[in-house]
Amino acid sequence: MHRPTPLSFDVAGAPLDAPAPDVWRATPFRALWRDGAARAALCLLVALMLVAVFAPWLAPYDPGAQPDIIRLQYQPPSAAHPFGTDPYSRDVLSRMMYGTRVSLSIAILAMLLSTFIGTAYGLLAALGGRFTDAMLMRGVDTFLAIPRILLLLGVVALWGELSVKALIVVIGLSGWFAAARLVRTLVLGLRERDFVTAARGLGAHTSFIAVRHILPHLASPILVAATFGVGAALVIEAGLSFLGFGVAEPQASWGNILREGQDRPLGAWWLSVVPGAALVITVLAVNVIADRLRDIASGRHLPRG
Amino acid sequence: MTAPSPITPSQDALIDVQNLRVAFSTPAGLARAVDGVSFTIAPGETLGMVGESGCGKTVTGLSLLRLIEPPGLIDPTSRILFEGRDLLRLSEREIRRVRGRRIAMVFQEPMTALNPVFTVGDQIAEVVRVHEGATRRAAWQRAVEMLERVGLSSPADRAKQYPHQLSGGMRQRVLIGMALVMRPALLIADEPTTALDVTVQAQILELLRELQRDFGMAVLLITHDLGVIAETASRVLVMYGGEIVEEASVDELFANAHHPYTQGLLAAMPRVDDRRERLTTIPGTVPPPTAWPSGCRFRDRCPHAWDRTAREHPDLFVVADSHRSRCFLVQEPERRRAVVAEQAE
Numbered sequence: 001m002h003r004p005t006p007l008s009f010d011v012a013g014a015p016l017d018a019p020a021p022d023v024w025r026a027t028p029f030r031a032l033w034r035d036g037a038a039r040a041a042l043c044l045l046v047a048l049m050l051v052a053v054f055a056p057w058l059a060p061y062d063p064g065a066q067p068d069i070i071r072l073q074y075q076p077p078s079a080a081h082p083f084g085t086d087p088y089s090r091d092v093l094s095r096m097m098y099g100t101r102v103s104l105s106i107a108i109l110a111m112l113l114s115t116f117i118g119t120a121y122g123l124l125a126a127l128g129g130r131f132t133d134a135m136l137m138r139g140v141d142t143f144l145a146i147p148r149i150l151l152l153l154g155v156v157a158l159w160g161e162l163s164v165k166a167l168i169v170v171i172g173l174s175g176w177f178a179a180a181r182l183v184r185t186l187v188l189g190l191r192e193r194d195f196v197t198a199a200r201g202l203g204a205h206t207s208f209i210a211v212r213h214i215l216p217h218l219a220s221p222i223l224v225a226a227t228f229g230v231g232a233a234l235v236i237e238a239g240l241s242f243l244g245f246g247v248a249e250p251q252a253s254w255g256n257i258l259r260e261g262q263d264r265p266l267g268a269w270w271l272s273v274v275p276g277a278a279l280v281i282t283v284l285a286v287n288v289i290a291d292r293l294r295d296i297a298s299g300r301h302l303p304r305g
Numbered sequence: 306m307t308a309p310s311p312i313t314p315s316q317d318a319l320i321d322v323q324n325l326r327v328a329f330s331t332p333a334g335l336a337r338a339v340d341g342v343s344f345t346i347a348p349g350e351t352l353g354m355v356g357e358s359g360c361g362k363t364v365t366g367l368s369l370l371r372l373i374e375p376p377g378l379i380d381p382t383s384r385i386l387f388e389g390r391d392l393l394r395l396s397e398r399e400i401r402r403v404r405g406r407r408i409a410m411v412f413q414e415p416m417t418a419l420n421p422v423f424t425v426g427d428q429i430a431e432v433v434r435v436h437e438g439a440t441r442r443a444a445w446q447r448a449v450e451m452l453e454r455v456g457l458s459s460p461a462d463r464a465k466q467y468p469h470q471l472s473g474g475m476r477q478r479v480l481i482g483m484a485l486v487m488r489p490a491l492l493i494a495d496e497p498t499t500a501l502d503v504t505v506q507a508q509i510l511e512l513l514r515e516l517q518r519d520f521g522m523a524v525l526l527i528t529h530d531l532g533v534i535a536e537t538a539s540r541v542l543v544m545y546g547g548e549i550v551e552e553a554s555v556d557e558l559f560a561n562a563h564h565p566y567t568q569g570l571l572a573a574m575p576r577v578d579d580r581r582e583r584l585t586t587i588p589g590t591v592p593p594p595t596a597w598p599s600g601c602r603f604r605d606r607c608p609h610a611w612d613r614t615a616r617e618h619p620d621l622f623v624v625a626d627s628h629r630s631r632c633f634l635v636q637e638p639e640r641r642r643a644v645v646a647e648q649a650e
Contacts, residue, residue, distance in 0.1 A: 130375060
């Protein structure tokens with residue numbers, strides 16, 4: 001029977017003069033906005049992005065400035081330094097703002113990279129024939145068996161210190177296996193659909209069918225997976241930086257601010273609490289959005305009946 | 306088993322299918338879905354192909370466009386001659402030039418054969434763009450013209466609609482438009498009316514007939530409905546167990562059906578001049594294609610089976626001019642007379 005695609009909304013029997021529903025833009029985001037938690041999460045993320053973009057104008061201090069490393073180190077939060085200072089007397093609020101820039105861009109760009117690779121790889125596996133599929137997917141199984149952070153630590157150990165660009169690439173390259181598997185599974189189902197056979201029967205090339213007929217049906221599951229992927233990449237970056245293998249000093253990221261606090265977890269609590277809270281809240285917000293998007297994609301927000 | 310012996314000389318044929326065999330490897334063994342099917346279609350002719358589910362009709366249709374995918378395989382010794390070339394020996398690129406342009410297919414389910422995320426105009430225009438590399442605007446224009454041609458009112462507006470906004474009959478018209486926009490020489494219509502209401506069925510058949518006449522194309526009409534065949538086709542192939550069991554002109558088939566299976570199908574057809582309370586059925590089901598019985602494949606369900614049908618596999622025997630039947634009764638006139646006498650009682 002006819003199954004509606006994830007993001008489409010059936011309005012069977014709509015009159016001729018009704019405007020075609022703008023399935024791809026307005027509807028899912030409108031539905032997201034109607035949900036209280038998702039709306040709060042969206043607002044938070046937009047605010048964070050604004051902070052990231054405008055950090056140079058918003059930050060009260062230069063994030064690298066060390067005004068007095070003896071007398072101003074480990075200053076608790078005060079009017080002059082709302083989030084206190086770190087062991088090098090740098091202003092934590094300013095460093096957090098610049099860190100938002102680094103952490104968010106690493107997470108988002110790494111997610112884009114892994115989504116792109118995962119989607120292409122999954123499509124290739126599902127449409128490339130049985131042998132290609134078996135070969136490609138055994139590779140994915142192998143890498144999925146290794147915990148991501150372990151894989152990354154191995155790579156970082158080989159390479160030594162990584163630039164931000166290299167970090168994006170490395171985190172992105174370590175995160176596409178699950179996406180590839182998801183896409184492959186979905187495409188294996190989609191390629192049996194009648195409209196795919198119909199397109200083939202009318203002379204379309206496989207790559208044309210993949211891009212035009214199959215990819216649009218993957219949009220919503222990929223969007224959901226990619227959103228979860230941002231959260232995962234944030235945590236991975238913070239973890240690597242905390243361990244000293246991620247973003248290198250003096251550049252700030254949430255993870256290496258957290259690292260400054262590890263010597264005095266109780267004495268200089270703000271060094272752990274501020275970046276820690278930022279991470280928890282942001283990852284939570286990202287996951288709330290991903291979770292709601294998933295509900296929307298499966299039509300669960302629609303009225304029953 | 307069966308030597309290809311086309312009745313129509315193949316020079317005149319638009320398409321000449323010779324000894325087509327298609328097998329699928331399944332966990333239960335090799336499923337020989339189509340097992341030595343030969344037929345021809347003349348330009349402009351409508352050939353009906355009838356049979357119940359699982360007899361190999363759809364697989365035959367898909368094979369003509371080489372749409373069989375692993376684990377299915379077309380026997381490399383089969384031949385499908387079309388416009389002077391063997392379709393089974395074309396490169397992937399060449400067969401794509403045939404699909405949709407020279408031979409097109411209309412599928413059974415208008416609900417699922419259209420992609421729900423594109424407008425119907427886009428989907429017709431796509432075919433033009435794939436084959437002609439036409440501009441978006443020109444292809445769209447062709448799509449709108451085609452929608453008008455298949456009888457949709459206000460085609461320019463309909464073209465901008467999504468499949469779910471159209472009724473089943475309209476969707477089937479769109480699918481026909483997609484198939485015919487390149488003016489193919491052969492249209493394969495696989496159960497084009499099965500999913501539709503009876504009144505809509507008649508409209509779609511009428512549309513197909515009209516377009517066939519105007520475009521001068523040949524049609525292979527695949528159906529399980531002899532009524533549809535009677536209305537539309539000029540010649541019929543009756544399929545059973547992956548084989549053709551009877552081949553005749555429509556008039557001949559309805560007047561003098563020879564094969565017991567065809568007779569069973571005709572007896573199972575409701576008629577307006579018939580006052581029976583219950584319709585006749587053919588007992589049993591089609592044997593699985595992984596294990597065709599040796600001998601006659603209809604034997605288990607045939608009221609006239611005798612020991613010879615278990616030992617030997619019947620050929621397509623000539624009954625009359627352009628009428629053939631895969632039944633030993635052709636060769637044993639005395640037994641046939643007895644059967645006819647028995648039926649008359």
